[in-house]
Amino acid sequence: MGILLIPWRNLRRKPLRTALMILVFAAGVAAVSALATLSTQVGDNLEAKMSAYGANILVTPKRESLHVSYGGMQLGDVSYDVGALNAEATVAAIRSIHHRDRLAAVAPKLALLAQVDGQSVGVIGVDFDQELRIKSYWWPEGEMPKEPFHVLAGAHAARALGLSPGSEVVLMDRPFVVAGVLNVTGGDDDNVIFADITALQDATGKPGAAHFVEIAALCAGCPIEDITDQLEAALPNAEVITMQQVVRERMMTVDFVQRLAAGISAVILLTACVMIGLSIFTSVNERIHEIGLLRALGFSKGSVFAVFSLEAVGMGLVAGVLGQIGGMFASERLAGLVGLGDAAIATFDPLHFVLALVVVPLLAALAALPPALKAARVEPSQALVML
Numbered sequence: 001m002g003i004l005l006i007p008w009r010n011l012r013r014k015p016l017r018t019a020l021m022i023l024v025f026a027a028g029v030a031a032v033s034a035l036a037t038l039s040t041q042v043g044d045n046l047e048a049k050m051s052a053y054g055a056n057i058l059v060t061p062k063r064e065s066l067h068v069s070y071g072g073m074q075l076g077d078v079s080y081d082v083g084a085l086n087a088e089a090t091v092a093a094i095r096s097i098h099h100r101d102r103l104a105a106v107a108p109k110l111a112l113l114a115q116v117d118g119q120s121v122g123v124i125g126v127d128f129d130q131e132l133r134i135k136s137y138w139w140p141e142g143e144m145p146k147e148p149f150h151v152l153a154g155a156h157a158a159r160a161l162g163l164s165p166g167s168e169v170v171l172m173d174r175p176f177v178v179a180g181v182l183n184v185t186g187g188d189d190d191n192v193i194f195a196d197i198t199a200l201q202d203a204t205g206k207p208g209a210a211h212f213v214e215i216a217a218l219c220a221g222c223p224i225e226d227i228t229d230q231l232e233a234a235l236p237n238a239e240v241i242t243m244q245q246v247v248r249e250r251m252m253t254v255d256f257v258q259r260l261a262a263g264i265s266a267v268i269l270l271t272a273c274v275m276i277g278l279s280i281f282t283s284v285n286e287r288i289h290e291i292g293l294l295r296a297l298g299f300s301k302g303s304v305f306a307v308f309s310l311e312a313v314g315m316g317l318v319a320g321v322l323g324q325i326g327g328m329f330a331s332e333r334l335a336g337l338v339g340l341g342d343a344a345i346a347t348f349d350p351l352h353f354v355l356a357l358v359v360v361p362l363l364a365a366l367a368a369l370p371p372a373l374k375a376a377r378v379e380p381s382q383a384l385v386m387l
Contacts, residue, residue, distance in 0.1 A: 011311055011314060017279065021276060021279045025272045026322035032327070033326075033327025033330075056224070057215035057228065058213070059231065084210060086210070087201075097233075099217075105215065107134055109126055110204075110209055111123075121191075124192050149177060151176045152181075153180075154191050156190040157191055171195065172204050173203070197210070273366070276315065284374055293380075317357065324353050
């Protein structure tokens with residue numbers, strides 16, 4: 001029992017210094033906890049915002065190709081049996097995968113060519129609700145389509161066909177109303193007309209058809225390869241294509257934020273550990289004669305080492321609890337300051353709490369290792385010399 005009471009009495013002997021060391025260590029733990037939580041929230045929020053600027057997975061009908069040659073002349077590859085996807089069934093299968101919570105948007109599309117006043121124009125059938133989750137940069141003159149017979153014209157297509165908000169246009173022998181005209185996007189969207197996919201399917205006699213499906217997947221929570229494998233298993237008759245460059249750029253941005261937070265956390269923890277180590281060193285130097293007396297009374301080197309290690313572990317336990325609680329509320333405050341909105345909610349994570357109770361005392365013990373070893377090497381004769 002004595003070896004357990006000695007560290008407690010030593011910590012109580014100078015309460016101000018003990019409290020200061022605990023607060024310093026707790027502040028470091030709180031900063032690390034807050035940064036870890038905040039980096040995860042920022043990464044998820046950043047990727048969710050980036051997913052609004054384009055898809056990163058494409059699902060198309062599986063194509064069968066035949067290599068053709070005749071008379072020794074290579075005629076190339078010919079694709080055959082290229083059909084269309086069943087939009088409803090494909091979307092349902094995509095939404096059924098294990099990582100469905102990582103899918104920000106699933107946008108089926110039907111691409112057709114129509115004649116308007118003798119001019120050819122591409123008409124893309126889309127689910128506007130899902131499309132806007134991928135293309136938040138759409139900003140039309142007029143308004144977004146709200147009815148099945150409303151369409152949205154690209155800037156160049158509207159200029160070529162003389163369309164403006166409120167104009168009527170006949171597509172596939174069906175009258176439609178131009179709800180809005182997109183501002184110039186600098187991409188393919190400028191050259192086509194967007195219509196409700198269900199209305200376009202009915203107008204062309206292709207109920208339920210889709211030529212491809214664009215998916216915006218959040219990759220921070222799991223590797224994109226996992227999502228791709230699950231999609232391929234759920235869609236055996238479709239081809240799943242990952243846009244690797246888009247994925248890499250997004251993951252590099254998210255990883256940078258998390259690496260930066262990890263680097264700052266490491267510096268903070270190292271500083272806190274150095275403070276604990278210096279405090280224990282000071283304590284050892286002040287109590288050389290006491291350590292010598294303990295050795296003279298029969299305490300082994302291991303017992304003396306344990307006394308100072310237990311002091312550090314005790315401070316680490318208290319600092320871990322205070323730091324984890326402080327970090328939880330600090331992360332909420334910081335999330336609100338950086339504008340994460342709904343993400344700025346303090347939540348108790350039992351795993352993080354248990355981790356703090358294990359890791360923080362361990363770090364404190366490691367920080368106390370050099371001074372504890374110094375104390376263990378004190379000989380009983382040193383106490384007599386000092387007396």
